[in-house]
Amino acid sequence: MSPPVSPAGLDSPQQTVVFWKSSTHYEKSISEKAPWANGQGDSTGERQGFRSMKATSKILLILMMGALPAWAALGEYEGSVSLDQRILRGETREEVHTGYKLHQIITADGAVIREYVSPEGKVFAISWHAHFLPNLPQLLGSYFPRVQQAAQAKVQRGGPLVIRTTDFVYFSGGRMMNFHGSAYVPGLLPKNVTAEVVR
């Protein structure tokens, strides 16, 4: 009944298991057009300009005041990632892994936001470790209403929020000044890449 566990996973918190194969799922079907359906063109080309961006202290105000349009990342083409970085004004790093690319933003206030990009150029996962919840509408895009709906459906206050559906998996935990979470689209996971990489 239990998902498979890699032996290494027993000894290292960094090793993880394939948890979306869990025998039980929180099924809340929400009909929704594929968020990447409107994506145009191939944006897999590198966009390096953002790398020179330096952190400034204005990031929060910009985000909160909505001075720039909120751009979804999850499920969209890579281009949206660089826009995130431009808005976030954080220090960025790009890592090339087998089967996917990882974009990491460390914002001026220490938040770490990671975006995982498939070879097709789509963001298939995001994660965060931050003092406060990141701009979820921006990072989750068309998936965000599901998070809102699940949050409002909760009866017992506090604690993490978990969404496990066949096409969207979400976890948000932590407490004031210490939040962490992740989200991914199982259908967008690159070939031979598992959700283990999302952390």
Add this chain to the structure above:
Amino acid sequence: MTASPKSPIQNGFHHRGHRGHGEQTEKKLWVNNQGSVISTRASRSSFLCGLCALRGESLHRGTRRVASWLWLGSAVFLVGLMFMPGCGSSSTTTTTTTTAPPPVANSIAVAVNGGPANNAVNAAYVSVEVCNPGGTTNCVTIPDVLVDTGSSGLRILASAPGVSSLTFTPEMGSGSPVYECVQYADGNYIWGQVEQADVSMAGENATSVPIQVIATGNAPSSVSCASGGSNLNTSTALQANGILGIGTSIQDCGSACTGSSVPPYYWLCPSSGCTNAAVELATQVSNPVAFFNGSDNNGVVLTMNSLGTAGSASGAATASGTLYFGIATQSDNALSSSVKVYALSLNAEDSDSIFAIYNKATYPAYVDSALYLNFFLDPATVEAYSAGAGISNCEANNGVNYYCTSSPVSLPFTAQDTSGDSASQTLSIGNGATLYNSSVAEGGSNTAFSNLAGGVAPANDEVILGMPFFYGKTVYVGISGKTAPSGVPTSAVDFGYWAF
């Protein structure tokens, strides 16, 4: 500072003292302001014995009434009461009465009972007296305030009974009223104005401490932290009339909210609209315990009674406990030699954390009395270590997955702090779906569960010791920067500590 002349809370009755010039001239008016519910839920610390209760009440009234120039005299009387037979003081040796401060009633009853909307699981409540700031007598006793060791500061619903009759003093920043948006991991939030109020529990008084009054409406759309969920602004949504944050910090945000780049917690709201802003420490919503007059302000001790054999196995209708103010400041809140003190870490990703070592792997961990379950790791990781226990996920009627076992399982783990101090602990797992489905939230009658647990995603593995962990235990919460008793290492003072 003399004890502020406010009305005591006594068994749910609200004693409004109308004072003349002298403190001895007060007229007594007893008001049962919350009905019979309070008298059962908020019974004071008279659990020890009748004499102790008498002592507590006497001390309580004593500290309220006696001006500083009187306390020496009353101390003799009070110390005499302390040594009445059967009142927890086994020693018969005399103690110095001339140097000790006057004892203060420092404990209140804690009840797990489903809360004001009878929909809460494993939520522990106390009654809190809130008054207009500045030692006034305009006070309201608010029942069903959630005990939260995981946050700092008192937050009360503006819609809670009696709150509208109070007149607070708004905290101001740059000439504008200060508001706060407290966001939770699930996306829901609390929005409301930061106000000065006096806060009293048992014989303890905090004068003009910043609290949050949770607005009846939603946050303005410009407030970014409100984007993900709902304002928990009703007793049904909050599952309480307020939240009593008695965690390890004095302020709820601290220096992170005073700098040039601040999180979206504090907002200045002139009539033109709200903008995110830094606010100084003195303006931030703060742990009222840290501001108690006297010496019982270095932390709290939360003792929750065991649910018993049957209650542990299948859930209990109610649970009870006692919240003591101060650590090792009085005879009833001594730091037990049988507990381990855990100094907290303060780094970017795991602030206010200790560690849990489970099956040789180390995870961030923390205790949080406001969390209704033990939330730890993921089913596969848990099961791998407890081979044969048959731990799996199962879904309760609320659509949430809990850990399930055919019979309760105790999982050992090691709790370790940043300095490497560690002790073995256990977590209990029962059939979470069955347990939750028997709760008041699902039409059943149970509100207390010591075996309720769940977990989720390996990538986010952590160990959160919620209310189920507290039953049958005493947990100490030491406030950072306050005087710590002997037995607490110096390293634990800076960022606070837990002991259990």
